[in-house]
Amino acid sequence: MPPEPPERDDLGDLPAAALFGDRLRAAMDAHGPLAVGVDPHPALLAAWGLPDDPSGLERFALAAVEALAGAVAAVKPQSAFFERHGSRGVAVLERVLATLADAGTLSVLDVKRGDVGSTMTAYAQAHLADGAPLAADAVTLSPYLGLGALRPALDLAAQTRRGAFVLALTSNPEGPQVQHARGGDGRAVAAEVARGVAVENADAVADGRLGSVGLVVGATTGGAAEELGLDLAATGAPLLAPGLGAQGAAPQDLARVFGPARRQVLATSTRAVLQAGPDVAAVRAAARDLAERCAFALSG
Numbered sequence: 001m002p003p004e005p006p007e008r009d010d011l012g013d014l015p016a017a018a019l020f021g022d023r024l025r026a027a028m029d030a031h032g033p034l035a036v037g038v039d040p041h042p043a044l045l046a047a048w049g050l051p052d053d054p055s056g057l058e059r060f061a062l063a064a065v066e067a068l069a070g071a072v073a074a075v076k077p078q079s080a081f082f083e084r085h086g087s088r089g090v091a092v093l094e095r096v097l098a099t100l101a102d103a104g105t106l107s108v109l110d111v112k113r114g115d116v117g118s119t120m121t122a123y124a125q126a127h128l129a130d131g132a133p134l135a136a137d138a139v140t141l142s143p144y145l146g147l148g149a150l151r152p153a154l155d156l157a158a159q160t161r162r163g164a165f166v167l168a169l170t171s172n173p174e175g176p177q178v179q180h181a182r183g184g185d186g187r188a189v190a191a192e193v194a195r196g197v198a199v200e201n202a203d204a205v206a207d208g209r210l211g212s213v214g215l216v217v218g219a220t221t222g223g224a225a226e227e228l229g230l231d232l233a234a235t236g237a238p239l240l241a242p243g244l245g246a247q248g249a250a251p252q253d254l255a256r257v258f259g260p261a262r263r264q265v266l267a268t269s270t271r272a273v274l275q276a277g278p279d280v281a282a283v284r285a286a287a288r289d290l291a292e293r294c295a296f297a298l299s300g
């Protein structure tokens with residue numbers, strides 16, 4: 001049986017054309033500070049009793065969206081798990097993004113794009129232009145070809161009122177090799193990224209609002225942000241925090257990692273929630289439980 005279409009989320013009077021940061025703030029206030037990933041791993045498909053092919057992918061992804069739309073602040077599909085099924089997998093990703101948009105639930109497409117300017121313009125048009133089949137409310141971007149190389153994406157996101165999350169301190173153990181490295185002036189690479197993102201959010205910060213250009217800071221990164229001199233609160237950036245669950249971090253780690261920036265945090269987890277499936281109600285309950293635990297850990 002095809003999954004039920006999710007009910008439309010109602011976030012009050014905020015127009016769909018509001019800035020991404022404002023829409024994210026409203027969604028986090030309504031549902032708690034959690035984005036759930038939709039990563040159709042072969043192991044998850046098997047655990048849900050589904051084949052590792054485009055038909056299994058479609059059933060998995062649409063059931064996950066049915067469970068999560070209207071239940072959490074945002075849903076974060078990981079593009080690679082759709083791309084590995086070729087054009088039929090990408091068609092499923094288009095459907096996931098369209099279903100989330102129809103439901104009024106924010107989508108963060110995890111594509112980690114970053115390239116030379118001319119190519120970056122094409123990536124930006126693919127994911128941040130109005131009417132693009134793979135457009136999302138926000139995307140993840142990699143600044144490790146230089147933060148300036150992301151300019152076409154940051155400009156188009158600003159123009160279309162979408163958002164971006166720029167990798168700063170990632171959750172994987174290999175990240176520090178690049179992100180903790182210090183330049184001639186003694187500044188860490190990740191601190192430079194955070195400084196650049198703060199400039200993008202200056203207007204929102206001046207108005208006391210959440211910015212639309214976020215940073216990725218893993219929940220697994222312990223005291224690194226403070227030790228490396230990242231002033232996360234001053235950036236005004238929404239802070240996407242992966243690493244909860246399968247990668248070993250727990251909600252109670254969030255307060256230590258984020259300190260005074262805790263109100264900006266959008267925690268994210270994938271396998272720890274989706275392994276509750278295939279029952280749609282069980283996935284929704286796992287997501288709600290984790291959202292509440294994150295909200296509690298970040299309160300105060």
Ligand SMILES: O=C(O)c1cc(=O)[nH]c(=O)n1[C@@H]1O[C@H](COP(=O)(O)O)[C@@H](O)[C@H]1O
Nearest residue numbers: 037078110140170171242246247269270271
């Ligand atoms: O940008 C991301 O979402 C991301 C950044 C990062 O530093 N670490 C990280 O794990 N992610 C993504 O977050 C998801 C984590 O999934 P789980 O480990 O199953 O919760 C995956 O889709 C990763 O690609």
